[in-house]
Amino acid sequence: MNLLKEMTAAGPGCAIANGLLNCFETTKVKLQLHNPSSPVYTVPTTRGVMTQIAQEEGIVRGLLTPGLSASLTRSVLYGAYRVGLYSSVRSALSGLNGDDDDNIGTDSTNITFTTRLLSGMITGGIGSLLSCPLDVVRTRMQADSGLIHKNIYTTGLRKGQAVRYTGMMSAFYTILKEEGLQRGLYRGSSVTVARASVLNGAQLATYDTMKQYLGWEEGPILHSFCALLSGIVAQTVIMPMDTVKSQMMLGHSWKDVYHCIIQRRNGALLYLYRGWIPASCGQSLIMVLQMPMIEEFRRLLVVEAI
Structure with a gap:
C-alpha cells in the first residue's frame, strides 16, 4: 500500500511541474536542432529563440503548448516510477549493501551516496523504458511546432514543409505506421534510457544527500533549496546525452555521444552543450516545483519524506 501511495504522490507532482515549464523544454529542443547552415532563428540563443517564437507564434501557442499533451502523459507515468519507487529501491539496496536501513526516510543518515545514486538510476531507467514512446512523440511535436497555413508550416524548424x-x-499512429516500433517509437531508446538513469540518479542522489547534509527541518525551504541544486547538477551531467537523444529521435545519424565527439572533434563540447541554459533553467525550476509538491503529497498520504 505504501508503494502505491508513493507512486500516486509522484505522478501528479511531476506532471504539474513539467506542464508549467514546458516552454523551456520546447526552447531546448529548438536550439539543439537548429541548423546554422540554414538558420531559422535570427539569434540562436535561449533569449533569442524564445523572443522570436513569442513574437511569431505567441507565448501560449509557440512556447507553452507544443507537445504538452504528450509531456503531461509522460510525466505522470515516468514520475510515478522514477520518484515513486525511489525510496523502496533505496531501502532494498541499502540492506544488500550493508547500509543502516533501520531508519529509512529522513533519518537514514548512514545510507551511502552510491546507494542513493544507484537507486535513482534504477528507477529512472525503468520509468524511461516504459515511457520512451511518449518521449519520442513529445520531442517530435516540439520540434515540429510552428504556425500553419494550408497545411504548411510558416514558422519554426519545419518552415515551408508539410504538417506531419x-x-x-x-x-503515435504516424510514427508507428511509417517507422515501426523499434525504429520509430523506440528510436534512440538506448540513449534515452541511459540519459534518464544518469539524470534521475544524479537528481535524487543529490537531493537526498543534500537534505541529509544540511539537516534542516523538513519543509518547503529545505525541499526547494535541495531541488534547485540537484537540478543544476543533474542537467550539467547529462547534457551531452540530452543533445544526442534529441538528434536521434529526429532521425539524425549520431549513434551515441562518442560518435558525435568523433565526428565533431573540434566543436564537440560546445555542440553537446547547446541549449544548456534553457535546459538547466527548466530542470532546476521543474525540480523546485516538483519536489516540494511530491513531498507535500507524500505528507498528505501519510508517507515518509524522501
Whole structure:
C-alpha cells in the first residue's frame, strides 16, 4: 500500500511541474536542432529563440503548448516510477549493501551516496523504458511546432514543409505506421534510457544527500533549496546525452555521444552543450516545483519524506 501511495504522490507532482515549464523544454529542443547552415532563428540563443517564437507564434501557442499533451502523459507515468519507487529501491539496496536501513526516510543518515545514486538510476531507467514512446512523440511535436497555413508550416524548424502530426495520437499512429516500433517509437531508446538513469540518479542522489547534509527541518525551504541544486547538477551531467537523444529521435545519424565527439572533434563540447541554459533553467525550476509538491503529497498520504 505504501508503494502505491508513493507512486500516486509522484505522478501528479511531476506532471504539474513539467506542464508549467514546458516552454523551456520546447526552447531546448529548438536550439539543439537548429541548423546554422540554414538558420531559422535570427539569434540562436535561449533569449533569442524564445523572443522570436513569442513574437511569431505567441507565448501560449509557440512556447507553452507544443507537445504538452504528450509531456503531461509522460510525466505522470515516468514520475510515478522514477520518484515513486525511489525510496523502496533505496531501502532494498541499502540492506544488500550493508547500509543502516533501520531508519529509512529522513533519518537514514548512514545510507551511502552510491546507494542513493544507484537507486535513482534504477528507477529512472525503468520509468524511461516504459515511457520512451511518449518521449519520442513529445520531442517530435516540439520540434515540429510552428504556425500553419494550408497545411504548411510558416514558422519554426519545419518552415515551408508539410504538417506531419495533428496531435499526440496522430503522432503515435504516424510514427508507428511509417517507422515501426523499434525504429520509430523506440528510436534512440538506448540513449534515452541511459540519459534518464544518469539524470534521475544524479537528481535524487543529490537531493537526498543534500537534505541529509544540511539537516534542516523538513519543509518547503529545505525541499526547494535541495531541488534547485540537484537540478543544476543533474542537467550539467547529462547534457551531452540530452543533445544526442534529441538528434536521434529526429532521425539524425549520431549513434551515441562518442560518435558525435568523433565526428565533431573540434566543436564537440560546445555542440553537446547547446541549449544548456534553457535546459538547466527548466530542470532546476521543474525540480523546485516538483519536489516540494511530491513531498507535500507524500505528507498528505501519510508517507515518509524522501
